[in-house]
Amino acid sequence: MSRPSFSILLPSRNRLELLKHAIDSVLAQNEGNLEIIISDNASSEDYIGYIRTITSVPIRYIRGDAPISVTDNWNRALKAATGDYIVMLGDDDALTPGFIQKMSDIIEDHTHPDVVYCMAYHYAYPDVLPDQAAGYLCTVNNSSLFDESPAAYLLDMHKARQLAKQALRFRHLISFNAQHFIWRREFIERNRSGSAFFQSPYPDFFASFLTFLAAEKIVVTPTPEIIIGISKHSFGFFHANDKEEEGFREFFGESVPETALAAESDEILRALRHPGTGHYRNWLIAALYIKRYFADSIDLHIDLRRYRRIQIFELAQSSAYKKTLSRHFFRQNMKNFDTRDLRYAERLLWAFAMLDRVKTLPRPMVVYGVRELLNIHHPPKIYQHDIGNHENIMDAFHWLEKNR
Known part of the structure; x- marks a missing residue:
């Protein structure tokens, strides 16, 4: 044949x-x-x-x-x-x-x-x-x-x-x-x-x-x-119905070699252990695998600061607006943020708390619209x-x- x-x-x-x-x-x-x-x-x-x-x-x-x-x-x-x-x-x-x-x-x-x-x-x-x-x-x-x-x-x-x-x-x-x-x-x-x-x-x-x-x-x-x-x-x-953790247990249960991926970088190791959504963490992990894959041929930069900011955004939104995460959990994790990230987190928490008080806006569209400010996705048609x-x-x- x-x-x-x-x-x-x-x-x-x-x-x-x-x-x-x-x-x-x-x-x-x-x-x-x-x-x-x-x-x-x-x-x-x-x-x-x-x-x-x-x-x-x-x-x-x-x-x-x-x-x-x-x-x-x-x-x-x-x-x-x-x-x-x-x-x-x-x-x-x-x-x-x-x-x-x-x-x-x-x-x-x-x-x-x-x-x-x-x-x-x-x-x-x-x-x-x-x-x-x-x-x-x-x-x-x-x-x-x-x-x-x-x-x-x-x-x-x-x-x-x-x-x-x-x-x-x-x-x-x-x-x-x-x-x-x-x-x-x-x-x-x-x-x-x-x-x-x-x-x-x-x-x-x-x-x-x-x-x-x-x-x-x-x-x-x-x-x-x-x-x-x-x-x-x-x-x-699972993602659309706010059941991300259940979805990750179902589909993505494999262990990740954090120490090997960090390659002796404390900043990378802190990023891998930063609180936030599993989706963005897995995006980071895929990027680290690629960086290691091309280590001998291409010098690739992973924007860890932007990664932290996106994760902080997701935490603040979940805590102050979607109410799927406790405010106490968010504030406990804020103690480990550096000074600039801490100021960013405080502003986001305030902004989402204010948005939560506006009852006339359709909530899914508010979440979508505010996330657009991060400029993560090409605007789809x-x-x-x-x-x-x-x-x-x-x-x-x-x-x-x-x-x-």
Whole structure:
């Protein structure tokens, strides 16, 4: 058999119903020489019984007897892949109609780039997001790269490097989700140098930083080509419903070698132990893994002061406005801040206490608007599509078949 053009990676654990939809979106592709790699992370559900029913596409099924970390499961799926290009498709995500054919054309037109970087749709299942219980399908334009040309184009490499370096300064100017990337396997092999391509508790953050720092040829596709799903079994559900700690226990339980990452820097070690949200801490950890990865070739700067300020912002907001954190806990931790950070924390605490007294403003929009002042994310342009009644991500897929 010839080598497949695409390997579709599907790491999964006890989410068989979601996995079926993801695979349905692959089986519905009308073109393409591809394979599916399922890395089953010690599920109790009958994956193999379902997989035996599929005969139209080659499937490689790998199962571990004991659970491993999300990152290790991603690497296990990647190791089994034989295709020329790699697509990391979460089991709650879906390909768009015609994805394989369109990616094949773009890859051929641009003479086999290292990476194709695409815009994405977001699909929320019903009863997942508290402020949008009906769910939705949206086009999410979340990077200035998607505004530079109406057609696929070759990204300037100097700009790519700058965007990666901005990510280490905690500026989210490109999307870090793995689903936005189609990697050439040769690029992955060149850049793991005996180590894993996916590293840190946030493997997609690490891989996106690595890609924009090391790839020699990135093609940007300014149209949505994949559907990123948010279900009750997604980390996005826990994040949106103020259950971050529960989500981290479910998805990101691996230990982090703090001392090794700090590399004898007290400032880094203090940053790693700074109170705040797990999300930004994992962003910092991914940045530290990248700094270590490129230690012999690129001098990378991680903005630890900005990291502390973002974490203090999150603590003050949670304490004085969202009321998910006690004021006593916040003030206890303020004792360990340096003088400038302490003044910043006091001002934030006062500001959020004042905002909390204004009862006429919609609270989710206040949180969103004030956080925008930190200039962390590129302001997204979001276009919602009326897809009618829907139950799962394949309803969005079929709507796109008729309307895209």
